[in-house]
Amino acid sequence: MGTFPSLxxxxxxxxxxxxxxxxxxxxxxxxxxxxxxxxxxxxxxxxIVGESGSGKTTLAKVILRLxxxxxxxxxxxGVNLFSLNNKELRKLRPKMxxxxxxxxxxxxxxxxxxxxxxxxxxxxxxxxxxxxxERVIDLLAxxxxxxxxxxxxxxxxxxxxxxxxxxxxxxxxALNPKLLIADEPVSALDVSVRxxxxxxxxxxxxxxxxxxxxxxxxxDIALIKSLCKDTMVMYLGKVVExxxxxxxxxxxxxxxxxMLISSIPVPDPxxxxxxxxxxxxxxxxSLINPPKGCYFHPRCPYVMDRCREKTPxxxxxxxxxxxxxxxSE
Amino acid sequence: MNDSRILEIxxxxxxxxxxxxxxxxxxxxxxxxxxxxxxxIVGESGSGKSTLAFSIMRLLPDNARIIDGSxxxxxxxxxxxxxxxxxxxxxxxxxxxxxxxxxxxxxNPVMRVGDQVAEAIMYHHGCTxxxxxxxxxxxxxxxxxxxxxxxxxxxxxxxxxxxxxRVIIAIAISCNPEILIADEPTTALDVxxxxxxxxxxxxxIHELGMSLILVTHDLGIVAEICDRVAIMYAGKIxxxxxxxxxxxxxxxPYTVGLxxxxxxxxxxxxxxxxxxxxxxxxxxxxxxxxxxxxxxxVFEKCLGEEPPLIRVNNDRAVACWxxx
Numbered sequence: 001m002g003t004f005p006s007l008x009x010x011x012x013x014x015x016x017x018x019x020x021x022x023x024x025x026x027x028x029x030x031x032x033x034x035x036x037x038x039x040x041x042x043x044x045x046x047x048i049v050g051e052s053g054s055g056k057t058t059l060a061k062v063i064l065r066l067x068x069x070x071x072x073x074x075x076x077x078g079v080n081l082f083s084l085n086n087k088e089l090r091k092l093r094p095k096m097x098x099x100x101x102x103x104x105x106x107x108x109x110x111x112x113x114x115x116x117x118x119x120x121x122x123x124x125x126x127x128x129x130x131x132x133x134e135r136v137i138d139l140l141a142x143x144x145x146x147x148x149x150x151x152x153x154x155x156x157x158x159x160x161x162x163x164x165x166x167x168x169x170x171x172x173x174a175l176n177p178k179l180l181i182a183d184e185p186v187s188a189l190d191v192s193v194r195x196x197x198x199x200x201x202x203x204x205x206x207x208x209x210x211x212x213x214x215x216x217x218x219x220d221i222a223l224i225k226s227l228c229k230d231t232m233v234m235y236l237g238k239v240v241e242x243x244x245x246x247x248x249x250x251x252x253x254x255x256x257x258x259m260l261i262s263s264i265p266v267p268d269p270x271x272x273x274x275x276x277x278x279x280x281x282x283x284x285x286s287l288i289n290p291p292k293g294c295y296f297h298p299r300c301p302y303v304m305d306r307c308r309e310k311t312p313x314x315x316x317x318x319x320x321x322x323x324x325x326x327x328s329e
Numbered sequence: 330m331n332d333s334r335i336l337e338i339x340x341x342x343x344x345x346x347x348x349x350x351x352x353x354x355x356x357x358x359x360x361x362x363x364x365x366x367x368x369x370i371v372g373e374s375g376s377g378k379s380t381l382a383f384s385i386m387r388l389l390p391d392n393a394r395i396i397d398g399s400x401x402x403x404x405x406x407x408x409x410x411x412x413x414x415x416x417x418x419x420x421x422x423x424x425x426x427x428x429x430x431x432x433x434x435x436x437n438p439v440m441r442v443g444d445q446v447a448e449a450i451m452y453h454h455g456c457t458x459x460x461x462x463x464x465x466x467x468x469x470x471x472x473x474x475x476x477x478x479x480x481x482x483x484x485x486x487x488x489x490x491x492x493x494x495r496v497i498i499a500i501a502i503s504c505n506p507e508i509l510i511a512d513e514p515t516t517a518l519d520v521x522x523x524x525x526x527x528x529x530x531x532x533x534i535h536e537l538g539m540s541l542i543l544v545t546h547d548l549g550i551v552a553e554i555c556d557r558v559a560i561m562y563a564g565k566i567x568x569x570x571x572x573x574x575x576x577x578x579x580x581x582p583y584t585v586g587l588x589x590x591x592x593x594x595x596x597x598x599x600x601x602x603x604x605x606x607x608x609x610x611x612x613x614x615x616x617x618x619x620x621x622x623x624x625x626x627v628f629e630k631c632l633g634e635e636p637p638l639i640r641v642n643n644d645r646a647v648a649c650w651x652x653x
Binding site (some may be wrong): 051055160161163190192193194196197198202218220225259260264265268270271272273277284 | 519524604605
């Protein structure tokens with residue numbers, strides 16, 4: 001223990017086949033995740049930011065093997081998850097948990113909260129029913145559902161959106177996971193409630209900093225900034241920039257990061273109306289027929305000849321990784 | 330001041346009749362819109378902001394009723410609430426246009442997009458299809474759709490989200506309405522596309538001299554394009570002010586909390602905390618001020634009596650007992 005990083009992702013790819021092949025020809029693939037690698041230490045927190053179709057959610061699902069990868073390796077505490085059979089994988093499930101975007105869709109509407117969280121202990125531990133009840137009560141209190149006894153016999157529909165997300169968080173941390181992935185944890189919630197959940201996630205993060213590695217997925221880099229230290233910007237299945245969130249916001253290097261950050265509405269009219277804008281052109285191209293070379297080149301204001309031919313590699317520039325020819329000789 | 334008014338809503342109440350009881354979605358809203366201004370109506374889900382917008386257009390579902398109040402359209406001062414259906418149809422599209430949140434649900438999936446734009450022009454101007462189609466292509470070009478004459482021949486599913494939203498905007502402005510109502514126009518779009526559509530919308534409003542009512546939950550968008558902001562909570566307006574002064578010094582505790590809850594990329598620790606509790610059930614809203622169960626400054630008076638929306642200075646009105 002402690003010798004390897006908690007999570008190591010190596011050249012992970014996930015291609016979806018679309019359309020049918022005719023005599024082996026004309027097979028088309030959507031390269032939802034295309035060669036992504038990173039490592040994350042215990043106590044580390046990584047945000048994955050991107051727009052729809054960037055592959056951020058697919059990547060999370062592949063890491064947890066909720067989707068089978070096309071190729072690549074993922075090590076959790078030194079164990080390659082992609083080499084495990086179903087039985088071995090199930091044993092490891094408690095160690096890796098996910099919080100989903102829509103709490104209503106990820107809670108069984110016909111079960112009470114006691115059952116929803118209690119089931120986790122029933123499946124993965126051998127503790128008695130009395131003990132399970134105690135553990136569930138502890139967890140509910142921990143995620144701010146107080147008094148916890150009041151919530152045990154409720155159904156998900158009887159809770160507000162924020163309370164439901166708290167139940168999902170309680171379930172995810174029930175068995176002290178080593179890896180916790182939150183996929184758009186607040187985007188289904190109202191603005192005034194979002195802050196409460198962000199605060200809760202931060203509290204849990206600080207409490208478990210020595211045991212756990214975090215990944216937060218969002219389209220909103222402001223949210224990532226409140227929750228994570230580092231971030232990866234994804235565009236069409238590829239990582240275009242990786243570094244400290246604060247630094248990327250201050251000085252984005254990749255033209256796509258620049259565009260993304262200058263597009264975010266600033267809730268202050270003075271700044272919003274006087275800031276410099278990166279001109280935006282075009283929309284995200286289709287993944288079925290992505291442009292040749294750098295996927296961003298049709299929208300890029302600094303496009304050069306070689307961008308149209310070859311995909312730029314992810315290289316180290318100062319304090320981060322960038323995939324853009326502007327920064328290579 | 331009064332001459333520049335183009336729309337005046339007074340004490341509007343729109344209720345939904347459901348199996349759970351009467352939902353008081355818009356409960357006594359008074360508001361005016363001036364010529365050429367962009368007014369934002371900001372609120373969370375269930376605040377009644379969309380119901381307010383749909384009430385102005387009289388496009389409410391069957392179980393909703395406008396039970397009280399008036400919506401005056403100037404300069405004739407006609408009351409839209411009491412207008413016949415036929416007359417209302419002449420107002421919709423020609424005098425008030427609307428942009429909807431989800432472009433896929435509001436476009437006809439089996440009709441070419443150019444024809445959908447042309448349809449509105451033919452209906453209101455009584456011109457031939459040929460003329461209307463030509464004008465439709467011009468409009469699409471104006472919305473910076475590349476290769477507009479070709480795009481006009483396509484069906485909605487062949488277009489991206491941003492393109493579809495531009496088609497919706499083209500339909501809304503096709504008859505040069507005086508007022509444009511946009512209900513969450515960019516919520517279904519990605520941020521980079523959102524920025525582009527907003528930029529476009531801002532330019533159009535300016536060019537065509539339209540007044541805009543922007544319904545949104547996003548205080549970031551409002552800061553970019555609106556002149557005035559009305560904050561709605563649980564069916565009521567709690568604060569209305571000029572954009573700059575609202576962001577600089579919000580007065581109502583809900584506005585203060587909402588502005589704090591918005592994460593800002595250039596500030597640390599913003600957006601953490603939020604407002605305790607969650608919005609009330611509008612079948613059975615709290616007596617007194619509807620915000621009191623969540624308010625950090627609550628005192629006795631708030632529980633018993635509802636605060637009226639009081640003008641505190643030239644450009645601001647607040648509904649809070651702290652201000653009195």
